[in-house]
Amino acid sequence: xxxxxxxxxxxxxxxxxxxxxxxxxxxxxxxxxxxxxxxxxxxxxxxxxxxxxxxxxxxxxxxxxxxxxxxxxxxxxxxxxxxxxxxxxxxxxxxxxxxxxxxxxxxxxxxxxxxxxxxxxxxxxxxxxxxxxxxxxxxxxxxxxxxxxxxxxxxxxxxxxxxxxxxxxxxxxxxxxxxxxxxxxxxxxxxxxxxxxxxxxxxxxxxxxxxxxxxxxxxxxxxxxxxxxxxxxxxxxxxxxxxxxxxxxxxxxxxxxxxxxxxxxxxxxxxxxxxxxxxxxxxxxxxxxxxxxxxxxxxxxxxxxxxxxxxxxxxxxxxxxxxxxxxxxxxxxxxxxxxxxxxxxxxxxxxxxxxxxxxxxx
Amino acid sequence: xxxxxxxxxxxxxxxxxxxxxxxxxxxxxxxxxxxxxxxxxxxxxxxxxxxxxxxxxxxxxxxxxxxxxxxxxxxxxxxxxxxxxxxxxxxxxxxxxxxxxxxxxxxxxxxxxxxxxxxxxxxxxxxxxxxxxxxxxxxxxxxxxxxxxxxxxxxxxxxxxxxxxxxxxxxxxxxxxxxxxxxxxxxxxxxxxxxxxxxxxxxxxxxxxxxxxxxxxxxxxxxxxxxxxxxxxxxxxxxxxxxxxxxxxxxxxxxxxxxxxxxxxxxxxxxxxxxxxxxxxxxxxxxxxxxxxxxxxxxxxxxxxxxxxxxxxxxxxxxxxxxxxxxxxxxxxxxxxxxxxxxxxxxxxxxxxxxxxxxxxxxxxxxxxxxxxxxxxxxxxxxxxxxxxxxxxxxxxxxxxxxxxxxxxxxxxxxxxxxxxxxxxxxxxxxxxxxxxxxxxxxxxxxxxxxxxxxxxxxxxxxxxxxxxxxxxxxxxxxxxxxxxxxxxxxxxxxxxxxxxxxxxxxxxxxxxxxxxxxxxxxxxxxxxxxxxxxxxxxxxxxxxxxxxxxxxxxxx
Numbered sequence: 001x002x003x004x005x006x007x008x009x010x011x012x013x014x015x016x017x018x019x020x021x022x023x024x025x026x027x028x029x030x031x032x033x034x035x036x037x038x039x040x041x042x043x044x045x046x047x048x049x050x051x052x053x054x055x056x057x058x059x060x061x062x063x064x065x066x067x068x069x070x071x072x073x074x075x076x077x078x079x080x081x082x083x084x085x086x087x088x089x090x091x092x093x094x095x096x097x098x099x100x101x102x103x104x105x106x107x108x109x110x111x112x113x114x115x116x117x118x119x120x121x122x123x124x125x126x127x128x129x130x131x132x133x134x135x136x137x138x139x140x141x142x143x144x145x146x147x148x149x150x151x152x153x154x155x156x157x158x159x160x161x162x163x164x165x166x167x168x169x170x171x172x173x174x175x176x177x178x179x180x181x182x183x184x185x186x187x188x189x190x191x192x193x194x195x196x197x198x199x200x201x202x203x204x205x206x207x208x209x210x211x212x213x214x215x216x217x218x219x220x221x222x223x224x225x226x227x228x229x230x231x232x233x234x235x236x237x238x239x240x241x242x243x244x245x246x247x248x249x250x251x252x253x254x255x256x257x258x259x260x261x262x263x264x265x266x267x268x269x270x271x272x273x274x275x276x277x278x279x280x281x282x283x284x285x286x287x288x289x290x291x292x293x294x295x296x297x298x299x300x301x302x303x304x305x306x307x308x309x310x311x312x313x314x315x316x317x318x319x320x321x322x323x324x325x326x327x328x329x330x331x332x333x334x335x336x337x338x339x340x341x342x343x344x345x346x347x348x349x350x351x352x353x354x355x356x357x358x359x360x361x362x
Numbered sequence: 363x364x365x366x367x368x369x370x371x372x373x374x375x376x377x378x379x380x381x382x383x384x385x386x387x388x389x390x391x392x393x394x395x396x397x398x399x400x401x402x403x404x405x406x407x408x409x410x411x412x413x414x415x416x417x418x419x420x421x422x423x424x425x426x427x428x429x430x431x432x433x434x435x436x437x438x439x440x441x442x443x444x445x446x447x448x449x450x451x452x453x454x455x456x457x458x459x460x461x462x463x464x465x466x467x468x469x470x471x472x473x474x475x476x477x478x479x480x481x482x483x484x485x486x487x488x489x490x491x492x493x494x495x496x497x498x499x500x501x502x503x504x505x506x507x508x509x510x511x512x513x514x515x516x517x518x519x520x521x522x523x524x525x526x527x528x529x530x531x532x533x534x535x536x537x538x539x540x541x542x543x544x545x546x547x548x549x550x551x552x553x554x555x556x557x558x559x560x561x562x563x564x565x566x567x568x569x570x571x572x573x574x575x576x577x578x579x580x581x582x583x584x585x586x587x588x589x590x591x592x593x594x595x596x597x598x599x600x601x602x603x604x605x606x607x608x609x610x611x612x613x614x615x616x617x618x619x620x621x622x623x624x625x626x627x628x629x630x631x632x633x634x635x636x637x638x639x640x641x642x643x644x645x646x647x648x649x650x651x652x653x654x655x656x657x658x659x660x661x662x663x664x665x666x667x668x669x670x671x672x673x674x675x676x677x678x679x680x681x682x683x684x685x686x687x688x689x690x691x692x693x694x695x696x697x698x699x700x701x702x703x704x705x706x707x708x709x710x711x712x713x714x715x716x717x718x719x720x721x722x723x724x725x726x727x728x729x730x731x732x733x734x735x736x737x738x739x740x741x742x743x744x745x746x747x748x749x750x751x752x753x754x755x756x757x758x759x760x761x762x763x764x765x766x767x768x769x770x771x772x773x774x775x776x777x778x779x780x781x782x783x784x785x786x787x788x789x790x791x792x793x794x795x796x797x798x799x800x801x802x803x804x805x806x807x808x809x810x811x812x813x814x815x816x817x818x819x820x821x822x823x824x825x826x827x828x829x830x831x832x833x834x835x836x837x838x839x840x841x842x843x844x845x846x847x848x849x850x851x852x853x854x855x856x857x858x859x860x861x862x863x864x865x866x867x868x869x870x871x872x873x874x875x876x877x878x879x880x881x882x883x884x885x886x887x888x889x890x891x892x893x894x895x896x897x898x899x900x901x902x903x904x905x906x907x908x909x910x911x912x913x914x915x916x917x918x919x
Contacts, residue, residue: 044861050872051864070861072778073872076597077857080747081778084754088761088774090861104600175584177594213503213584215877225477226493246680246880249478347598351410356586 040066043287046078047071047095049274054095057303061294067287082110082279089281093288097274098179102134103340105277112280114289122296122314126335127273136273136336137295138310140234141329142184143269145220145257147229156230158263159188159270163203171207172219172228176355177347180216180234180272185349186342187270190334194345201353208359217241217250224256234272235259239309239322261329268332270339274310374821375727378718381711382730388748388789389613389737395606395747403595403604411591419588421505422512422580423570429513430569433662434520435562439550440659442528445644446652452659453525454901459666460518460843461893463850463867465578466886468511469879470670472582475502503583511583512573514666519572520565522839523801526904527561528554530805546645560804563623564797571739571793574612577853588612589741602747609744616739620732671890677883685884689864694888697865700780700855701848704787709841711788712795716803717829720811721821731796738793742853749786749858753777778860786854791847795840802836803829838903842896849892866892 047054051073058069072091074081079101082089094111096102105111106129113132120128127136146156156162162171174181189197209228214221219231220241241254261269276295278288294300301312305320318324350356407415440446441453475481482499491497501507531554539549555562580587588608596605647655715731737745757774764772776782806829814824830837852867859868866885873882 050876052872072859072861072863073868074856074859075875076593076743076853077746077750080602081750081754081857084747084750085774085777086754086758088754088758088771090774090778100598107600177590177598179598182598211584217877221478226495344599344601347594348406348410351406354410356584357414 040068041284041287042068042070043284043291044090044092045069045071045095045291046082046091046093046279047073048075048078048101049073049095049097053308056307057295057300060299060303061291064294065290067290069291079104079108079110082281083108085281087281089279090283091279092282092284093291094277094279095274096276099136099183099273099275099336099340100179100343102129102275102277103337103343106133106337110280111277112282112285114278114292116289116293118293119296122293124313124315126331126333127275127313129337130335134275134277135292135296136275136313137292138274138301138304138308139271139313139331140236140274140310141261141269141271141331142180142232143235144260144262145223145231145233145238146260147223148256148258150229151258153258156260156262158266159184160200161262162207162230162232163200164207165203167207167230169207169209170229171204172209172222172231173204173212174214174216174219174232175212176201176350176353181232182343182346182350183272183339184232184270185346187332187334187339189342189345189349190339191267191332194349197346198349198353201349201355205353205355205358208355211359212356217253220253220257221250224253231257235311235323235326236309238326239320242322259326261327263332264329267334268330271311271331273313273336374718374721375724378715378727379730381715381718382727382734385711385734385737385789385792386730387752388745388786389733389740390748391751392606392740392744392748393610393613395603395751396610398603398606403599403601403607407591407595407608411586415586415588415591418505418586419574422508422585422587423573425506425509426512426516426573427566427570429509430517430520431562431566433513433517434565435524435555435558437517437659437662438521438524438528439554440655442525443546443550443554443644444647444655446647446655448656448659452656452663453905454898455663455667456521456659457518457897457901458663458894459515460522460846461849461890461897462515462667462670463578463852463886463889464512464515464572464576465582465852465874466674466870466879466889467515467666467670468508468579468582469874469877470673471507471511472502473879474669474673475500505583505585508579508583508585511579512569512576514662516569516572517662517666519568519843520562522843522900522904523561523565523798524558526836526839527558527801527805529904531557559627561801564801567620567623568738568794568797571616574616574739575741575745577741577743592741592744596744605744606747609740613736613739617732617736667890671887674883674887674890677880678887681881682884684881690885690888693864693866693869693885694892696863697849697867697889698892700783700787700865701845704784704791704848705841705845707784708788708791708795708844709837712792712799712840713833713837715792715796716799717821717825719800720803735793735796737789738791740790742790742851743857745790746786746854746857749782749789749854750777753782753785778858780860780863782858783855786858787844787848787851790851790854791844794843794847798836798840798843799833802833806832835903835906839900842900842903845896846893849889 051071054071058071061067062069078094082091082094082105085091094101094105111133114135115132119132119135123135127139128134144156156167161167176182176185185197185201188200192200210222216233216237217240219228219233220238222228223231238254238257238259241250244250263269276292278285278292282288296314298314298317301314301317304310305312305317305323309320309323311319311323437452437456441449441456473479477499485491485497485499489497535553535557536549539553544552574589577589577593580590581593589612592605592608592612595601595608715734719728719731740748754774754777757772757777760775761772764770776785810828811824814828819827850867852871855865855868856871859865866889870882870886870889873879874886879886
């Protein structure tokens with residue numbers, strides 16, 4: 001019976017989108033009898049973020065407020081769905097894992113400005129849109145994993161160093177077209193201009209130990225294997241490897257490497273955000289804002305830090321002790337909206353330089 | 363009589379056009395998106411990566427095309443025409459890799475064959491090598507690796523269709539060939555193979571279309587194909603229209619290829635001119651040839667099904683305890699319901715369109731049905747956008763109309779529902795069902811239609827009493843192909859689904875996309891397991907489709 005009720009709930013999440021489900025239920029001879037929406041109402045999320053990463057937070061929100069949270073997770077196409085559905089879209093809010101998608105949504109005009117003193121207090125200005133169109137919730141730094149054995153402390157200290165001739169055949173990176181690398185390259189363009197960025201990226205290509213591939217963890221593995229000495233990766237993957245009891249071999253990869261915060265002494269290390277925004281079509285605006293506020297408060301920020309090893313965006317909330325053990329760093333202070341504007345240019349630069357076709361090994 | 367027949371033809375023709383139009387709407391929506399200006403995407407691509415994308419895509423298609431043709435046709439001929447130990451088991455087991463999603467097999471083989479995996483580890487221990495510079499080992503994450511992975515899971519399309527064609531062949535043609543002094547091998551290459559050409563071509567083109575729309579495998583293997591380029595332009599350069607333009611160009615190429623093949627055999631007919639179906643002759647293989655045949659049949663099954671299943675099972679043992687069973691049951695229920703609904707509808711629509719083409723013979727009808735089943739070659743996520751746009755437009759138009767006339771808002775009736783997902787599956791997988799039906803109908807000689815009609819059957823009656831009994835196996839095959847593919851479907855489900863709706867595939871994806879395959883291994887195994895029973899049914903259906911053996915006394919006779 002319990003399963004049956006859950007089934008119906010999964011088929012008929014809310015009345016606005018229930019027609020097809022009811023149709024199917026009718027075809028199958030199942031009585032369409034959805035749970036009535038909770039008294040406190042609901043909030044509908046389109047999420048770029050994997051559900052298993054955010055579910056604990058959403059459950060905590062529902063427990064605290066009584067507001068039900070409905071989620072669609074899709075890694076691409078959310079923006080097109082929002083645009084096509086227009087004013088009738090059931091989505092109230094969007095969660096993303098990267099500044100790029102937020103920027104595209106601003107450009108497409110599908111977001112609405114939010115003026116919330118709580119959000120303004122909790123989130124530093126560089127991590128939210130000037131007009132309140134989006135808000136960063138966690139920060140992740142794009143750092144270097146370097147070989148403990150083969151790279152002396154301080155020997156590689158900046159993104160610019162990746163192009164240094166003495167690193168020939170020693171650099172590993174995932175595809176230049178991945179969101180995280182596009183953002184990093186966009187930040188170099190935003191800081192140094194397109195021409196310097198091109199020269200730099202050509203240098204990086206010349207230094208590649210192998211064709212860009214795999215994910216961030218795979219880069220640590222290649223350092224462990226001895227294929228390269230320095231890799232570009234996000235901070236939280238290191239913590240995920242160190243604590244991975246399910247795949248203990250990852251602990252060895254992590255143990256072979258050390259984290260370096262590039263440019264921390266200069267313009268700052270490139271950071272990206274996971275963020276949230278309220279849609280223009282939102283019907284449950286108050287609930288959506290409440291959810292985002294909840295995610296920016298101490299409780300949720302701590303949970304983000306503990307479970308996902310990301311840097312809390314709220315000042316005063318400490319990162320996970322393991323993350324803290326890597327030391328403090330200065331983040332690039334350019335507003336992320338400026339970085340996001342350079343994304344298309346960054347993507348073209350990757351093509352021009354042929355970054356993904358570089359590296360001796362294929 | 364004549365006027366009634368004419369009217370009937372028209373009704374079928376119009377009906378076929380309408381259904382084809384519904385199925386083609388998403389592809390048309392993608393083409394429409396492409397018409398908008400995209401700021402110099404082409405100039406940029408042509409100067410930089412387009413030659414590479416094109417080369418890689420052609421190499422991938424050539425590799426997979428040759429691979430699935432050799433494995434699929436060869437295995438089908440062996441199990442149909444030769445007798446060797448285990449033949450009856452191979453006959454159905456050769457279809458099993460169909461149940462394994464390409465992205466899963468890619469993940470599994472990377473785990474097994476990469477540097478830190480068990481194979482290389484064992485080799486290092488055995489030979490005392492200490493590092494990657496001491497020896498050479500083929501890199502799984504490469505173009506060759508992608509060709510191997512896709513060949514392993516896609517050859518069953520060719521196998522299924524080729525086997526059905528070999529089974530449906532009349533023994534007379536083969537006997538004539540033997541009488542004229544041709545040995546078994548020459549009979550195969552000069553008689554059986556050319557006669558099976560329409561079926562084999564459809565099988566290979568299905569495999570190639572699936573290759574073209576694959577993103578998971580090529581992305582994971584860092585093989586930059588046209589499809590990877592489409593996603594790049596769409597997501598990184600934020601140009602939906604540029605992506606739609608690339609997808610449209612790819613479609614035109616596919617259509618051109620199909621048209622070229624049809625043109626090349628425009629004067630050829632493939633239906634059998636006799637209805638003498640006796641048991642097919644079979645060559646008994648002994649010793650070395652038998653061992654060779656067993657190896658040839660076992661290799662694709664072991665590599666394409668046994669190894670991935672065993673690895674997933676191994677992961678599952680550790681993680682099964684952590685799997686939330688209630689949720690798991692819901693995901694399985696969702697997957698099964700969606701897939702079976704799509705399979706039933708696709709079989710119905712495919713049959714309707716294929717028979718409409720046979721009746722109408724009008725160029726418009728023919729062209730419309732070909733176009734309607736082209737969705738298979740469009741990358742899934744792009745096709746999903748093609749589904750979203752017309753559905754949302756329809757919903758919003760209905761909403762506006764109801765608002766104006768009755769003052770009520772109906773909101774979005776279809777968008778973001780399971781109906782939308784089902785529609786997406788139909789659009790995407792219609793090629794599987796239409797192609798199978800079309801190939802099956804091509805085998806029924808037109809004189810049967812003529813006889814049925816002369817004896818007073820209307821088109822519907824002829825379909826029911828003549829064609830359907832002859833096609834029963836193919837109809838089941840079409841439904842099962844769509845079912846198995848729907849179970850594996852990912853990009854459209856992700857984008858089109860309602861709130862809080864998970865299928866086994868989407869559940870697997872959220873972990874697999876973070877390379878945490880171990881944690882969702884039970885669900886991945888469930889996708890594979892759910893495909894096993896239908897696949898066995900499919901094999902039975904194919905075997906029974908041999909008219910002389912099972913159904914010959916039915917129908918008109």
